[in-house]
Amino acid sequence: QQQVKQSPQSLIVQKGGISIINCAYENTAFDYFPWYQQFPGKGPALLIAIRPDVSEKKEGRFTISFNKSAKQFSLHIMDSQPGDSATYFCAASKGSARQLTFGSGTQLTVLP
């Protein structure tokens, strides 16, 4: 029930295309959903985050879509660029707890 399931495991997209990564959760107590981007040899860095009181949040080329009833959320990267090639992790935390529960990660490759 603590898990966050992420798909796909890997994704290859052409430059300029849309990258879509999906996550699903079971625990309805989760109330904070960040996405992290990780480059090789680096720590995860926050990309964008959403709370369940909104269905969508957009920051530049990055959009989170949130479906509370389906317990799913997704990251959309518009106009994907080769510099976006990285591993993306969704995560969730609940209430007063601070620990992040991470998904398994998606390795995104954007071809030039």
Add this chain to the structure above:
Amino acid sequence: EPEVTQTPSHQVTQMGQEVILRCVPISNHLYFYWYRQILGQKVEFLVSFYNNEISEKSEIFDDQFSVERPDGSNFTLKIRSTKLEDSAMYFCASSVRGTGETQYFGPGTRLLVL
């Protein structure tokens, strides 16, 4: 821009040895965390620390692990008697406050237990 730093970047140790991983969180942050990432797997929470005490810990964080803030800047993770399965990348993170706040991650320490 302030960042979380970690030392060493790599550590190789023999099974059964003690290791101490060090972190310097961002200076005005109050909450500190350790996570680990076994090669090719997801990032897993170990422990969170606030006001000089552990606030949460996972099942992974057993008696072999301990954390300490020995001074005003460092935050350490000690593994008393390392096992082969402790080989992983260990990330320190910090946040200004706790719930729902951005956690800033350091670059990690890659620990290899032989």
